[in-house]
Amino acid sequence: MFAEFFENLKDGRLIGLKCKDCGAVTCPPKNTCNQCGSRKLEKVLLSGKGIIKSYTVTYIAPMGYEKEAPYTVALVELEEGPWIVGRLDLDSQSAEKEDLVGKRVSVYAKEMPTEMFYPDKSKRIVPYFKIEG
Numbered sequence: 001m002f003a004e005f006f007e008n009l010k011d012g013r014l015i016g017l018k019c020k021d022c023g024a025v026t027c028p029p030k031n032t033c034n035q036c037g038s039r040k041l042e043k044v045l046l047s048g049k050g051i052i053k054s055y056t057v058t059y060i061a062p063m064g065y066e067k068e069a070p071y072t073v074a075l076v077e078l079e080e081g082p083w084i085v086g087r088l089d090l091d092s093q094s095a096e097k098e099d100l101v102g103k104r105v106s107v108y109a110k111e112m113p114t115e116m117f118y119p120d121k122s123k124r125i126v127p128y129f130k131i132e133g
């Protein structure tokens with residue numbers, strides 16, 4: 001399910017799981033509903049749009065990713081409810097200067113070089129957010 005999530009993300013589709021018991025949407029996909037813990041989940045296509053709730057500029061990246069710093073990591077609330085983490089498609093200086101909380105974004109994916117510590121040695125898909133308007 002997790003591999004499928006990234007495959008779809010690479011093609012511009014964001015997939016979540018809708019709970020048949022409580023109706024909540026879980027994203028990224030897990031075995032159980034984020035809201036009630038139910039396992040009766042069905043795959044749904046999400047809009048990929050949401051709002052920035054918080055973000056931080058990372059200057060010191062984890063081992064293996066040093067070349068990519070600085071980058072901005074954002075927490076986004078999707079239209080369908082779940083909160084997801086990804087990188088912001090914005091240079092770190094602008095991210096530091098502006099207040100981006102509440103801005104509308106859409107999610108897409110970038111294929112990045114795989115790293116020593118990354119589980120998938122063939123490819124690495126990173127979720128990115130683009131600020132709209």
Ligand SMILES: [Zn+2]
Pocket residue numbers: 019020021022023024033034035036037038
């Ligand atoms: Zn549920």
